[in-house]
Amino acid sequence: MSHSVCIFEDKRFSNFFPLSLSQPVFDLRVGFQTFRSRLEDEFPSETVQLLCRDYLAPLTKLRLPDRAVNEAPIGDTLFLNGRLLCFQGELKEVLDGLADNNIAVKGGYVVAARLQEKQAQAFAEYIGKRISEDTISQMCDELRDLSRGGEPPAQKAPPEIRSNRAEVGTYEDVHALGQDSVEEKVPVELSKLVKKHDIRIVEMPEARLLSFPWQMIEFNPDVITDDFHRLPFRGLSEESVIYPGVQLVVEENIVIGESVVIKPGAVLDASNGPIAIGDRSLIMPNVSIVGPVSIGNDNIIRTGAKILGGTSTGTVCRIGGEVEGTIVGSYSNKQHDGFIGHSYIGEWVNIGAASNNSDLKNNYSPVRMWNAGRMKSTGRQFMGLLMGDHTKTGINTLFNTGTVVGFNCNIFSAEMPDRFVPSYSWGHGAELTEYDLTKAMQTAEIVMERRKVKFDTAHREIFERIHELSSRCARNI
Numbered sequence: 001m002s003h004s005v006c007i008f009e010d011k012r013f014s015n016f017f018p019l020s021l022s023q024p025v026f027d028l029r030v031g032f033q034t035f036r037s038r039l040e041d042e043f044p045s046e047t048v049q050l051l052c053r054d055y056l057a058p059l060t061k062l063r064l065p066d067r068a069v070n071e072a073p074i075g076d077t078l079f080l081n082g083r084l085l086c087f088q089g090e091l092k093e094v095l096d097g098l099a100d101n102n103i104a105v106k107g108g109y110v111v112a113a114r115l116q117e118k119q120a121q122a123f124a125e126y127i128g129k130r131i132s133e134d135t136i137s138q139m140c141d142e143l144r145d146l147s148r149g150g151e152p153p154a155q156k157a158p159p160e161i162r163s164n165r166a167e168v169g170t171y172e173d174v175h176a177l178g179q180d181s182v183e184e185k186v187p188v189e190l191s192k193l194v195k196k197h198d199i200r201i202v203e204m205p206e207a208r209l210l211s212f213p214w215q216m217i218e219f220n221p222d223v224i225t226d227d228f229h230r231l232p233f234r235g236l237s238e239e240s241v242i243y244p245g246v247q248l249v250v251e252e253n254i255v256i257g258e259s260v261v262i263k264p265g266a267v268l269d270a271s272n273g274p275i276a277i278g279d280r281s282l283i284m285p286n287v288s289i290v291g292p293v294s295i296g297n298d299n300i301i302r303t304g305a306k307i308l309g310g311t312s313t314g315t316v317c318r319i320g321g322e323v324e325g326t327i328v329g330s331y332s333n334k335q336h337d338g339f340i341g342h343s344y345i346g347e348w349v350n351i352g353a354a355s356n357n358s359d360l361k362n363n364y365s366p367v368r369m370w371n372a373g374r375m376k377s378t379g380r381q382f383m384g385l386l387m388g389d390h391t392k393t394g395i396n397t398l399f400n401t402g403t404v405v406g407f408n409c410n411i412f413s414a415e416m417p418d419r420f421v422p423s424y425s426w427g428h429g430a431e432l433t434e435y436d437l438t439k440a441m442q443t444a445e446i447v448m449e450r451r452k453v454k455f456d457t458a459h460r461e462i463f464e465r466i467h468e469l470s471s472r473c474a475r476n477i
Contacts, residue, residue: 026082
């Protein structure tokens, strides 16, 4: 049967805080684009619906006016988890093994589902409950307990149950008694739903569901390469201007979009991976770009910049200094000298001149990082900075290895802040106060107007809601 397509968030949205505070997990960036747009590319002729947290729906509708957001499915529907990452050909393999009225799971989490209309509507209601206000309230209670030195309810379960539960900080309520049946390994409400509606659950252990932000950084070089091979064309657009003195190394691995300008002295070295330069971008003199790298549309790469492997940027970014292994969200600026490495920088961020982060510990041990209220080992030797949307740093700001900075912070001075900086923080080092909400929105409005983007009611509601959530969570997001 034919299906419409529904891309949904699940209960692990909190694992991607602070990046997912202001946008659905499926709209986080990896490679050339977002989780959502990579999945949508597989279904160019299908109607696409989106399911996300209710407070994110107005802004999601504003950004994607042609998508149905948080509406009941109409007709037979193919559901796809918004944090599903597939390389070329993999999604077809996943779906070829999924029959009608089947739900595929991995580790208790839904990967994909093919459902007829009645079952699809029931499943959408189930997903809605998993990301509902009640779930967010539960999350806030648990984070508030953690901030006071307590443990979330999931960690108070008996040891024999706790050992089988989902990982710390995921707020998961799966059956966890080691039963052989797949149905015994999924959330209680999903088990009830499949029995009521005669749906079959199948396991899909080969699916790649990303669970933590640092996985996006780890996979980014491979995703850039995969996205490059999906492009319908290669080479240089006729409308681009490549000045004499530009060096293109392994030119067959380089794509340059329309109306791109590359000034003398620039070196694009695709020996170790492809390079893609988006439409209307400007590469200023003496820039070095070493693939795999993706530069988005309408970027300016400043004179002397060093853009190293595993880096990708969104649209309308300004990038300078040294950047390595980093994802930069749209409308963000890192224009000046300074190093940002193995990091994820959100949207509408401005990083001051000579700001730096560490991405390697002096003892070379795996980096630990704040995640859903706890410090967790990333298992990575190189891991830098996670920075939420609309955050700003002053000149000479320094960040330690594995630092997480929340939504809409203003951080300055060379004194390193703690490795977790709550949303709406203002100040330097350990001397942080709460950033006034009204002033924060006034600044955001000015910043967005400079890029000809209106600070809409939907943006205001996001700022207010995240401020409220930060207070409810005892400033632990």
